[in-house]
Amino acid sequence: MTAAGNPAVAGVGRPITGGRRLSLTWVGAVPFLGYVSVFLFLPTIIIAAGAFLSDSGPTLSNFGNLSRSYIVSATINSLILSGITAVLGAALGAVLSYAIATGNPNGVLRRAAVSASGVLAQFGGVTLAFAALASIGPAGIVYLWMAQNNLDFYSSGTWLYDLRGLEVVYLYFQIPLMVLVFLPAVDGIRPQWREATESLGGNTWHYWRYVAGPLLAPAFLGATLLLFANSLSAYATAAALINQGGIILPLQISNAITSEVGLHEPGFAKAQAVVLIAIVGIVTALYAVLQRRTGRWLQ
Amino acid sequence: MMSTSRSGVEVRLEDLRRRYAGVTALDGLSLTMAPGELVALLGPSGCGKTTALRLVAGLEEANGGRVVIGGEDVTNVPANKREIGMVFQAYSLFPHMTAMQNVAFGMQLHEVGTEERRKRAGEMLELVGLSAHANKYAHQLSGGQQQRVALARALAIEPKVLLLDEPLSALDAKVRSRLRDEIRRVQLEVGTTTLFVTHDQEEALAIADRVGVMNAGRLEQLGPPTTIYSRPATPFVAEFVGLTNRLPGVVKGREVEVRGTRLPLVKPDSTDGPAIALVRPEAVSVAADGDVSSGPLIGTVIATVFLGATSRVTVDLGDITVLAQLPTSDAVALTAGTRVRLSLRTDPVLIARDEKAPTEA
Numbered sequence: 118m119t120a121a122g123n124p125a126v127a128g129v130g131r132p133i134t135g136g137r138r139l140s141l142t143w144v145g146a147v148p149f150l151g152y153v154s155v156f157l158f159l160p161t162i163i164i165a166a167g168a169f170l171s172d173s174g175p176t177l178s179n180f181g182n183l184s185r186s187y188i189v190s191a192t193i194n195s196l197i198l199s200g201i202t203a204v205l206g207a208a209l210g211a212v213l214s215y216a217i218a219t220g221n222p223n224g225v226l227r228r229a230a231v232s233a234s235g236v237l238a239q240f241g242g243v244t245l246a247f248a249a250l251a252s253i254g255p256a257g258i259v260y261l262w263m264a265q266n267n268l269d270f271y272s273s274g275t276w277l278y279d280l281r282g283l284e285v286v287y288l289y290f291q292i293p294l295m296v297l298v299f300l301p302a303v304d305g306i307r308p309q310w311r312e313a314t315e316s317l318g319g320n321t322w323h324y325w326r327y328v329a330g331p332l333l334a335p336a337f338l339g340a341t342l343l344l345f346a347n348s349l350s351a352y353a354t355a356a357a358l359i360n361q362g363g364i365i366l367p368l369q370i371s372n373a374i375t376s377e378v379g380l381h382e383p384g385f386a387k388a389q390a391v392v393l394i395a396i397v398g399i400v401t402a403l404y405a406v407l408q409r410r411t412g413r414w415l416q
Numbered sequence: 417m418m419s420t421s422r423s424g425v426e427v428r429l430e431d432l433r434r435r436y437a438g439v440t441a442l443d444g445l446s447l448t449m450a451p452g453e454l455v456a457l458l459g460p461s462g463c464g465k466t467t468a469l470r471l472v473a474g475l476e477e478a479n480g481g482r483v484v485i486g487g488e489d490v491t492n493v494p495a496n497k498r499e500i501g502m503v504f505q506a507y508s509l510f511p512h513m514t515a516m517q518n519v520a521f522g523m524q525l526h527e528v529g530t531e532e533r534r535k536r537a538g539e540m541l542e543l544v545g546l547s548a549h550a551n552k553y554a555h556q557l558s559g560g561q562q563q564r565v566a567l568a569r570a571l572a573i574e575p576k577v578l579l580l581d582e583p584l585s586a587l588d589a590k591v592r593s594r595l596r597d598e599i600r601r602v603q604l605e606v607g608t609t610t611l612f613v614t615h616d617q618e619e620a621l622a623i624a625d626r627v628g629v630m631n632a633g634r635l636e637q638l639g640p641p642t643t644i645y646s647r648p649a650t651p652f653v654a655e656f657v658g659l660t661n662r663l664p665g666v667v668k669g670r671e672v673e674v675r676g677t678r679l680p681l682v683k684p685d686s687t688d689g690p691a692i693a694l695v696r697p698e699a700v701s702v703a704a705d706g707d708v709s710s711g712p713l714i715g716t717v718i719a720t721v722f723l724g725a726t727s728r729v730t731v732d733l734g735d736i737t738v739l740a741q742l743p744t745s746d747a748v749a750l751t752a753g754t755r756v757r758l759s760l761r762t763d764p765v766l767i768a769r770d771e772k773a774p775t776e777a
């Protein structure tokens with residue numbers, strides 16, 4: 118995920134390489150590796166192993182149960198939700214980053230947008246659900262005001278508690294997160310590159326097509342992936358906004374652990390979690406391949 | 417194309433004016449460059465050199481005046497239609513392209529075919545001596561190599577004018593002087609009319625056909641390096657270019673009297689009264705023999721710096737210190753503490769009346 122923060126100019130400084138440094142580097146990495154082991158690898162292994170267990174011993178039934186229609190549709194919904202909010206969030210966040218980067222570096226827009234993004238990117242759970250209700254909910258002020266002005270966006274039904282509602286609400290934190298991770302890359306674009314393009318006879322299209330676009334592509338792809346994973350694993354906001362059923366996979370996992378009808382299926386929950394982990398794994402691998410193709414100059 | 421030298425075009429800046437909120441960056445700059453000529457714009461920080469260059473490039477709009485390139489008024493032509501080669505101070509190579517791709521990029525924009533492009537980019541890299549580095553990215557090249565690629569990239573589109581904005585200032589001294597000569601060699605070879613901005617006087621004097629000394633948005637003097645150095649037209653130029661002693665004196669008629677020596681004035685129409693005479697270190701000679709007990713030009717050596725063939729001696733006269741430059745063979749005996757007698761060559765001198773010396777950039 119670190120790739121998301123790669124500034125576009127990472128190639129400017131030379132990497133310090135030297136065989137003798139290696140041992141020290143490893144010593145320095147120990148706390149990080151320890152942390153990653155305890156909080157990432159270990160849980161992953163426990164989950165993966167648990168997915169093959171039932172009360173009566175080893176089993177494959179947890180994975181067989183994944184074909185239940187409500188699990189399939191929750192998985193598809195999760196993919197749609199993450200895909201749409203990642204792409205929209207990345208696109209809108211990128212435009213906002215560009216506006217911030219090209220504005221006055223000490224201006225109000227920059228300071229306000231950057232600090233607001235820092236706060237809003239962490240926005241989630243009950244607070245976000247409440248904010249959404251109070252603004253665009255069926256009794257929210259934005260909705261009421263727009264409805265009065267003949268812009269009733271619920272005229273064909275209240276979609277706030279559907280997948281569409283989640284898409285809109287997730288953008289509340291997806292766009293700011295994009296600004297946070299993508300702005301450094303946009304800041305790394307030097308004005309000389311545009312001016313050099315111009316003096317060489319290029320127009321704005323040439324600049325974006327051959328210079329800024331390729332330079333920003335690796336960071337943009339990385340950030341989009343981060344947004345995708347961020348949305349895929351988000352749970353609290355959906356849980357607060359939608360209190361029945363399991364429209365997306367994280368809600369289904371929760372249901373399987375603490376079902377109110379008394380059906381505890383911890384192994385099944387773990388099998389579903391393995392699906393989530395696998396999706397993130399596939400997307401990350403895909404990104405690594407793309408990154409190697411687009412960002413050769415970064416090495 | 418590049419193998420045969422081409423003749424450049426005339427470039428005229430006419431009364432260029434440019435203001436930024438509250439600051440006058442250019443205050444009526446006029447300058448005509450002959451075809452194929454290399455003019456260095458020299459001046460202290462903030463005097464408007466970069467602004468002048470950007471107006472010629474079309475990267476900035478003039479508030480007044482005209483830019484005429486090859487007889488054509490381009491004042492309102494956008495930058496990408498002006499056919500101008502630019503070399504920036506640093507970091508201007510596209511980091512995601514190899515040296516070869518950087519050089520070929522301008523030709524790609526001009527829709528030159530792939531084969532032709534590769535061939536010409538290869539020739540340009542050869543011209544700047546970087547054939548062996550064609551496939552390296554910017555971060556794999558040294559600062560000097562990057563600037564040479566930038567030069568090749570600028571020249572690859574066969575620009576009508578080449579503009580360089582302090583292209584050497586980010587490099588260390590040794591690379592700087594080598595690359596300076598390299599730029600001049602290439603410029604002579606392609607024959608492109610060139611404007612070279614710098615605040616380094618040595619660089620300007622070494623590279624240019626003519627040097628334009630700028631001060632506060634205007635041109636103070638334009639002339640060959642030797643003229644700028646030996647016959648500065650204004651006190652500003654005298655003090656900005658080369659080293660100058662500021663010696664207090666009194667103007668009387670067509671002369672200024674400095675510590676008992678009468679020096680003729682370059683501009684004899686000055687009013688009588690106290691003034692500062694600007695005397696080059698070369699015009700000061702030093703003698704350690706004879707009577708060195710007392711007198712207005714008798715003092716003590718406080719430092720001698722060997723510069724190679726010449727040496728620079730600093731002499732303390734009590735109230736002021738004076739710099740003298742003389743052949744090293746004459747300076748060997750002048751160690752610190754030696755009592756000496758100075759004499760001033762009676763060359764015509766410029767005088768300054770205000771106490772403010774220009775700040776060296």
Ligand SMILES: Nc1ncnc2c1ncn2[C@@H]1O[C@H](COP(=O)(O)OP(=O)(O)OP(=O)(O)O)[C@@H](O)[C@H]1O
Pocket residue numbers: 436437439440441459460461462463464465466467468615777
């Ligand atoms: N974009 C700008 N906005 C406001 N003021 C500017 C701008 N560009 C230049 N100036 C001002 O115009 C004046 C001339 O600037 P310019 O960059 O041409 O100087 P310079 O001779 O190139 O100096 P240096 O040797 O430091 O590069 C300066 O006072 C500078 O502060």
Ligand SMILES: [Mg+2]
Pocket residue numbers: 465466467
């Ligand atoms: Mg400048």
